[in-house]
Amino acid sequence: MSVFFQTGKFCIFRKSFNNPFCNLLLLRNYSDPSKKFIKFNDVVEQRRAEARRSLVVQVNSESSFSELYGYCSKYAPIKDVYHYRNTEKEHFMLIEFETEENVKEVLQVCSSHQKDLDVMPIQSPFLWFKAAANNKETYKVPSSKSLATKDGITVIDDDILFEELLNCETMSNQMQLLYERTKLNDLGIRLRFMVARQFEVIFKSLYANAVVHPFGSSVNGFGKMGCDLDLVLTNDLTEEMSGAGRRLVFQEKRVEGGARAGGGGASARQLELLGALLELRVPGAAAVRRVLAARVPILKCAHVLAAASVDLCCTNTSGVYMSELLWMFGSLDPRVRPLTFAVRRWATAVGLTNPHPGRWITNFPLTLMVLFFLQQKRKTGFILPSVRFLVSKAGKQDIRIAEENINCTFLRDLNKLPQETYGQCEEDLETLLLQFFEFYAQFDFQEKAISINEGVPVRKPNALPLYIVNPLEQALNVSRNVSYEECERLKLEVRNAAWQLEAELEGKKEEDWGLLGLIERKGSRGLKKLLRVGNSHRLVSVKDLFKDDDFTSDTNTKSHQTKSDTEIEKSVKEMKQSMDNVEKKEQRMKFKNSQIASEVFRIRRNKIV
Ligand code: GTP
Ligand code: MG
Numbered sequence: 008m009s010v011f012f013q014t015g016k017f018c019i020f021r022k023s024f025n026n027p028f029c030n031l032l033l034l035r036n037y038s039d040p041s042k043k044f045i046k047f048n049d050v051v052e053q054r055r056a057e058a059r060r061s062l063v064v065q066v067n068s069e070s071s072f073s074e075l076y077g078y079c080s081k082y083a084p085i086k087d088v089y090h091y092r093n094t095e096k097e098h099f100m101l102i103e104f105e106t107e108e109n110v111k112e113v114l115q116v117c118s119s120h121q122k123d124l125d126v127m128p129i130q131s132p133f134l135w136f137k138a139a140a141n142n143k144e145t146y147k148v149p150s151s152k153s154l155a156t157k158d159g160i161t162v163i164d165d166d167i168l169f170e171e172l173l174n175c176e177t178m179s180n181q182m183q184l185l186y187e188r189t190k191l192n193d194l195g196i197r198l199r200f201m202v203a204r205q206f207e208v209i210f211k212s213l214y215a216n217a218v219v220h221p222f223g224s225s226v227n228g229f230g231k232m233g234c235d236l237d238l239v240l241t242n243d244l245t246e247e248m249s250g251a252g253r254r255l256v257f258q259e260k261r262v263e264g265g266a267r268a269g270g271g272g273a274s275a276r277q278l279e280l281l282g283a284l285l286e287l288r289v290p291g292a293a294a295v296r297r298v299l300a301a302r303v304p305i306l307k308c309a310h311v312l313a314a315a316s317v318d319l320c321c322t323n324t325s326g327v328y329m330s331e332l333l334w335m336f337g338s339l340d341p342r343v344r345p346l347t348f349a350v351r352r353w354a355t356a357v358g359l360t361n362p363h364p365g366r367w368i369t370n371f372p373l374t375l376m377v378l379f380f381l382q383q384k385r386k387t388g389f390i391l392p393s394v395r396f397l398v399s400k401a402g403k404q405d406i407r408i409a410e411e412n413i414n415c416t417f418l419r420d421l422n423k424l425p426q427e428t429y430g431q432c433e434e435d436l437e438t439l440l441l442q443f444f445e446f447y448a449q450f451d452f453q454e455k456a457i458s459i460n461e462g463v464p465v466r467k468p469n470a471l472p473l474y475i476v477n478p479l480e481q482a483l484n485v486s487r488n489v490s491y492e493e494c495e496r497l498k499l500e501v502r503n504a505a506w507q508l509e510a511e512l513e514g515k516k517e518e519d520w521g522l523l524g525l526i527e528r529k530g531s532r533g534l535k536k537l538l539r540v541g542n543s544h545r546l547v548s549v550k551d552l553f554k555d556d557d558f559t560s561d562t563n564t565k566s567h568q569t570k571s572d573t574e575i576e577k578s579v580k581e582m583k584q585s586m587d588n589v590e591k592k593e594q595r596m597k598f599k600n601s602q603i604a605s606e607v608f609r610i611r612r613n614k615i616v
Contacts (some may be wrong), residue, residue: 044421058200065135077146083109154515159194178437178521186345191230267397328415366490382462388431444505
């Protein structure tokens with residue numbers, strides 16, 4: 008299980024990131040139309056190189072730019088400077104220098120310690136900018152130079168987003184806008200690679216061959232602003248390190264406890280050490296929690312300097328290949344990511360997904376559901392191919408074997424894929440979203456499993472309520488945690504959404520038309536509706552805004568469900584009713600909170616008064 012601590016087992020993974028073939032590819036001219044797809048490894052390698060050329064510096068405010076720019080450019084040429092603030096509203100600048108060597112030069116002139124503090128110094132790419140001892144030095148910044156971003160990782164405010172969605176022409180435009188305005192942006196990705204770089208630099212002091220790779224939504228193209236950062240520590244042996252001709256070999260430390268996962272396994276024990284390292288030696292890492300008894304043991308922490316929550320593991324290298332697979336599917340057709348964003352946002356709004364782990368579906372299986380839907384054959388062909396098809400097109404260079412011999416081999420270079428095997432339909436995003444809901448409203452969850460490997464429904468191997476085949480370990484179900492009740496809720500909500508969209512096609516544009524009606528949280532729907540119009544005659548007292556009626560679930564009032572499902576839905580309704588009651592109570596309690604009260608006041612003042 009523990010790849011990191013089984014030297015040599017992970018050579019194929021290592022080669023994919025380190026070999027000269029990849030480096031050569033970096034020099035390729037992507038304006039060549041026959042090479043319209045970039046490889047995942049190339050993108051990752053570019054991001055890693057960017058991180059090696061960059062430093063993050065805490066500053067006083069965004070107006071520190073000229074002083075910082077002037078000071079740093081004395082030592083090395085600067086490419087760009089990006090400003091952002093963390094959740095504590097502290098200011099930072101990510102500086103990208105021209106070369107990796109430049110960063111080394113700048114690091115040499117850093118001071119590592121304040122004399123009056125009892126701190127053990129450590130070097131990492133996260134720095135702070137001390138006030139000048141005297142004010143004599145003045146710095147000139149070329150007029151062409153300015154901050155590449157200001158407040159570059161701020162998540163768009165829901166009020167602004169909804170206003171923009173309201174002003175869109177079509178629902179397809181709304182979906183595209185939702186994607187553009189909420190996806191993880193360039194600076195968000197840069198910062199995630201900076202954290203990976205920082206961990207790698209520090210872990211290298213203990214593990215000579217440590218490499219830290221981001222995976223999951225930070226790199227798979229489905230990440231939104233503020234998404235968590237999944238990291239995996241891998242054992243990347245270079246040719247020199249394992250060279251057969253080298254006869255003097257470093258003594259190694261073998262760990263008792265075997266390589267089994269879970270509490271007590273070698274990997275869990277190493278994670279304990281890394282946890283202590285994060286707590287004691289990694290600037291920015293805070294609130295470290297150990298989840299070591301899990302199938303894949305992880306460390307969780309917040310990175311306060313990069314404003315990200317981090318999950319670190321050292322066994323789940325197949326997760327990187329999974330990210331590659333998802334990234335490839337997202338690149339094949341420009342509709343895949345906006346559609347997935349709309350579905351994920353809808354699922355959050357109706358409470359199907361939840362940031363905390365539990366018996367409900369999460370974003371990853373939900374994404375697989377979208378991909379599976381797009382693999383269905385249409386009159387004009389396929390939007391996405393199956394994984395089986397990608398495997399059939401794989402060559403020698405695509406072979407990857409991850410931990411526990413998990414076969415992660417599939418075609419990597421999408422330029423080799425025949426054009427008629429993907430993107431073969433003209434439907435717009437709006438139509439696809441409606442079709443998505445209709446598809447799952449009719450899906451036989453009782454008997455069938457969702458498999459993006461096959462691209463068609465397959466027989467369920469067991470009676471678990473929801474079965475979504477893990478594309479890289481097909482004997483596993485990625486939605487095994489989903490309870491019967493949650494699966495029923497999923498079925499109910501896709502029907503509701505389909506009904507809502509169908510009804511809208513016939514009606515006129517309301518205040519929450521199109522996507523808005525699907526992605527506004529139920530609890531705030533009544534409030535938002537009342538406030539958005541801006542009519543003084545619709546002014547209401549705060550008490551009225553939180554009348555119970557506002558929180559009555561739409562699902563309880565619509566009568567579009569089929570008769571054959573009445574029994575099941577009755578029990579689900581009862582369950583939902585009790586959940587809604589809890590929600591109502593929560594809303595009332597929340598409203599007592601003065602922060603919410605002032606938020607309501609702010610919306611009223613801005614929108615109505
Ligand atoms: P968000 O964090 O919700 O934005 O999405 P995510 O895709 O990053 O999901 P998550 O953080 O839960 O998981 C990170 C990655 O781990 C996913 O993208 C998958 O590659 C992988 N993963 C998640 N759940 C499973 C699972 O049940 N089985 C396997 N094999 N891999 C999983
Ligand atoms: Mg994640």
